[in-house]
Amino acid sequence: MKPRRLLHRGTVQASAFWIDESVIGTEVARRRILEMRGVEEVRRLAGGLFVRLLAPAWVAASHAPGVPLVFCRGILVGAPLDPDELDMLAPTADAIVLVRGGETIVTTLESSAPEDLATWIDLSDWHAEDVKPLGKVLARPLLAPPAKEIDPRKVAGIGPPSPEALAFAESLAKGHQSLATTTKPGFASSLLGSFSAVLSSMAALLGRKPKRVSSNHTQSRALVARPSEREPKENWTDKLRMALNTAAAKFLLWAGFASSIGRRQADYLAKTFSMFDSGDLDEALRHAIPLGDGTGKPKPLALGVPTPRTDLSIHTTRGEASSTLGFGGNIFEELRIRYRKAIEQLEKQGRIKEAAFVLAELLGASEEAVSFLEKHHEYQLAAELAEGRNLDPALVVRQWILAGDRDRALLLARRTGAFAAAIARLEQSHPHHAEVLRVLWANQLASSGAYAAAVQAIWPVEVARHIARDWIERGIEVGGVPGARLLATKAWLVPEEFDSVVSIVRALPRDESEESIATWTALGQSVLTNPSSKTMRILARACVRALLPHESDRNTRTLVEKLTTAAEDAVLLADIRRQAPSETHVPNVRLWMAALSDVGKARTQNEDGYLMAMVEESTCTPHANIVQERPLPTRGALFAVADGMGGYSAAEIVDLAFKTLSRSVQSANFSPESIGTNLVRAVEDASAAIYKKTTDDRKFYGCGSTITATRLFGDVLWVAQVGDTRAYIFRDEKIKLITKDHSLINELILQGQLSAEEIEKFEHKSIITRALGIVERAKVDLYRVRLLDGDRILLCTDGVHGMIDDAAIEASLRDAPHEKRMAVKLMKDAMVIKGKVYDAGADDNMAMVIADVRIRNARAADSREVIVEQIEVEVEEKPAPTTRIITRAATDIGTIPVYDAVVLPGGRLLVALGEAGVRMLSPEGKTLVQFDQPAQRLVISDHGDRAIAITPRGRSCRTARIDLVRKRAQRWIDATLHEFASNFDGSMWFVSNNEGIYAIDALEENFQSIWDMREPGSCPDMVARSANTASFYSAHEFWTLELPSFRLRARRPVPIEDGHSFINLELAANGTAICTLIHGDTKRRSFAVLHAHETKWSTLGEHDAGDFPSLAIDDLGHYGAFCFDTDRDCILKVFDLRDKRLLLEMHLEAAAKVHIRFQAGNLVVGDASGRVLVIDVARGKVVSEWRV
Secondary structure, three states: OOOOOOOOOOEEEEEEEEEEHHHHOHHHHHHHHHHOOOEEEEEEEOOEEEEEEEEEEEEEHHHOOOEEEEEEOOEEEOOOOOHHHHHHHOOOOOEEEEEEOOEEEEEEHHHOEEOOHHHHOOOOOOOOOOOOOOOOOOEOOEOOOOOOOOOHHHHHOOOOOOHHHHHHHHHHHOOOOOOOOOOOOOHHHHHHHHHHHHHHHHHHHHHOOOOOOOOOOOOOOOEEEEEOOOOOOOOHHHHHHHHHHHHHHHHHHHHOOHHHHHHHHHHHHHHHHHHHHHOOHHHHHHHOOOEOOOOOOOOOEOOOOOOOOOOOOOOOOOOOOOEEEEEOHHHHHHHHHHHHHHHHHHHHOOOHHHHHHHHHHHOOOHHHHHHHHHHOOOHHHHHHHHHHOOOOHHHHHHHHHHOOOHHHHHHHHHHHOOHHHHHHHHHOOOHHHHHHHHHHHHHHHHHOOOHHHHHHHHOOOHHHHHHHHHHHHHHHHHOHHHHHHHHHHHHHHOHHHHHHHHHHHHHOOOOOOHHHHHHHHHHHHHHHHOOOOHHHHHHHHHHHHHHHHHOOOHHHHHHHHHHHHHHOOHHHHHHHHHHOOOOOOOOEEEEEEEEEEEOOOOOOOOOEEEEEEEEOOOOEEEEOOEEEEEEOOOOOEEEEEEEEEOHHHHHHHHHHHHHHHHHHHHHOOOOHHHHHHHHHHHHHHHHHHHHHHHHHOHHHOOOEEEEEEEEEEOOEEEEEEEOOOEEEEEEOOEEEEOOOOOEHHHHHHHOOOOOHHHHHHOOOOOOEOOOEOOOOOOOOEEEEEEOOOOOEEEEEOHHHHOOOOHHHHHHHOOOOOOHHHHHHHHHHHHHHHHHHHHHOOOOOOEEEEEEEEEEEOOOOOOOOOOOEEEEOOOOOOOOOOOOEEEEEOOOOOOOOOOOEEEEOHHHOEEEEOEOOOEEEEOOOOOEEEEEOOOEOEEEEEOOOOEEEEEEEEOOEEEEEEEEOOOOEEEEEEEEOOOEEOOEEOOOEEEEEOOOOEEEEEOOOOOOEEEEEEOOOOOOOOEEEEOOOEEEEEEOOEEEEEEOOOOEEEEEEEOOOOOOOEEEEEEEOOOOOEEEEEEEHHHOEEEEEEEOOOOOOOEEEEEEOOOOOOEEEEOOOOOEEEEEEEOOOEEEEEEEEOOOOEEEEEEEEEOOOOEEEEEEOOEEEEEEOOOEEEEEEOOOOEEEEEEEO
16 A cells, blocks of 8 residues: 555654665674664664664654654554554554555564664774773771681691591491391381481471581581580471481380490490500590580481591581480590590690591580690690680680780770780680780770870880880870870879869860860869879869869769869868758668569450659669669659550550659659659659650550559658559558548549449449540649658559559458568569459559668658548649741852861861861861862761871772871772761771671771671661671661670561551661651651660651751650751751650751761751851750851
């Protein structure tokens, strides 16, 4: 058919092209295709080339690379055919219509062939040129050196095994079916033997566990003998393996083969005994059976005989046996005796390594083997054995020092933090080596910037004390708390330079900031540790004057008193004592406590709980079950019981109530007059926390709790009550109810609306009129009771007093025990009460706390009657938390973009200015030092004395090391860094690339790794560290390590609900994470936090506009900052992650790019407009500010 129009004209939407090679030639056609973009496939079709596009594209037909093919009616057409023309052609659904020579051609891709574009490129004339990089070659982390392996034959000094031993080992390796028989077995015997072998093989397979491939993995031993009477616990695989092995043994017994196996094992054992008794130690040790200690998982009994070992090598790693020979205790002991005698004989013959082999391999006494080798000066082998057997790190470091390998000892000590313990192990026996290790330790500390610790470490080495002089000067120059400690050290060691110390002390800040108080406290503590002298007395007086305004803190007041005494100034001491507040008389109180919680008979979940805690100055320490004799702390004790309501989530509500109660009591301003008020406020805080939980999370809708909370301070018991839980006092064999139930029945009784008969028949006894969480602020009743010596306190939920009456409770509390058995008796009393409740039906959960009080030097009492005072507390309305808003105008800017900023000791600032380098600024903004190294990110040391400057260069990063004390910077290495920690300890820096995570030695010139973890397919996306922990995110898991031991403390998957996702993840060192959470198909975004101990993300607030350039979280996971751009400015929101509350909001106008980080409770904000702000997030206050 001849179409009316032969080709497309104008602009069309082409889905493919057809290029006629006969018209333009093959070379031109190929060049056009190679120059095209968005090509999905090329096929040879109808004498030309068919080119399909990834997506339809609008093209001008006159300038198209070929004939545009346009979709029309579901087919591709190369000309604008009319509907009647298409009807006439009647093409199939996958047809392609071309016009060639004025005629239409209908074809399909089935008749085409794919074209390989790679064959179009002619490489015959191409050759590779030798090139050299213009810059440094990208550094790859050098892996930490592994534990040294021992060459078995070199250590044992023996030749190849005998042909007989090889043949015996080969025959046993073929399996248990080749049993020793002298005649050819019949068919039934063969079948049974084969079936037994199958069962044994299955048992062996169950015993195998997949292990990570490693060059130094543990090798397994064939057989280990262990005492037959010890049976550790087994899991289901062990039990199944044992069952299959037992089945194999029974089949062998039934078939008559068991006796043969038994005889072979007995013959082998007798032969071994004979070798030992005859003195043939070489062969005896090759046939000897390793003795187990009975620990670990049970192993199946061997169905064969042991394989003689080919050498007497000492393996650095001790393997796990695959089977056992279950001897009686006598045979086991006989083997042990012969092994011990062999050790003595070998030692007398000077065969020290063979004797150590017996200790390490046959007796499993690795530490004894190390000690034996050390005794005979085999230090190298002892060190390798200690490290390979994973013995105490201090022992390993000690052995490498004795072996003379200081580098290995230093590496392992740094990796494990075992310097101090290793020195202690060396000081008694090898004092010179201890001094060597101490100097190495001190030098490592100084190299990492810990100058104060370095001085302390090296000081016991008198001949090396001169080295400490330079470290003292550097530490003082760094400033901060470590520098303050070294000021006192310098004043004592170098009294002739005391004038310089005085000038620095006079320049120390004396404001209300935490840094100032911490600096003066450190100086005062250092003064007290040095011997008394004129210089120390002068510094002590200066510290007293600086700390005196802050003595409201108990620790500071104690320090001031000690410093006043050290100053030896009688006038100053008299003034201080005259100003000191008089102490309230607090009797000497001792406590015995017991508590329990039980689900009862009718319930399946326990919703009742108890709290017993000692209130200290810095913490509120909880206790469980039984507390033996305990003196009452100065701030008292906190007891509570609570009854949750609301179904399966009620237990979580009770736990939330107790946590909030403890935190509120501990953090409240302490004074004896405010004990009751603070307790009421703590209960109100618990109610508010529950109320917020029930309103924020639908899972907890309708939940609440009753509570009776008591605070024992001295001889006064304060009781806060909400609901129908109760508090009793047991005195003089009688019980007294302190609280009043907030229940419907009790209120009706008090109003006189119920008679005695109506009370018994009342149907709504369980209805309460008050509870935590029902309203934001619950109404709390407060009672006060003065206690006497011997009083007993009982708190209980309605699961106790609702099932048994007060008389039954009273009878259970009688018979006071002897003080040594007091806590045990209290628990027995609680169990008696529980038993009576169960006898009455135990229809509800129950919880109770019982405490016995003994008071010495008690105040005189007019009467022994229990007097309960109900206190009307006028609790001030707590203002609702307000969000502080901070704004910086577009005109309030600097001149140089700030990429990153960190605060240094002494209030100085270090800023990264991109290609403009790194600048150190004074607190007033004056440039102190300009470092000529480009930087967009800064990695600061914990001591603030050094930093690493990082600048991205394409896919790599350029790094430089900056010494802030010596004021010099030097280019380091260029490397591929996927992620890295923003701080380091001065010597070890965590980084990651596409292969894994590494702890890089920042003191080395190359990219040397101290520790690494390379998981196949892993690429850590986030790295964070603190002095004690490190965490990273990899392969949808959070990992948390303990430092410096590198022990894995937590590994947990990242929880994500179906359809949800997250972006902008930021991780804290303790494993807490924040992110932007995207909710399913709605694409609604919100701020979210996942605490280290939680398994579900918690939302902090909705986010509806702007992108997130950066997030930040502090090391403890207490505060999180979210920064996002809007049309007009950059907005920063800071949350308290514990309370999930917005603390402050900052608006930075004209901020093109913002970088944020947390430092010591402060948030450091730097932007491309040259602004740097340091914000105290707890107070919502800007404490420092610079314009660059």
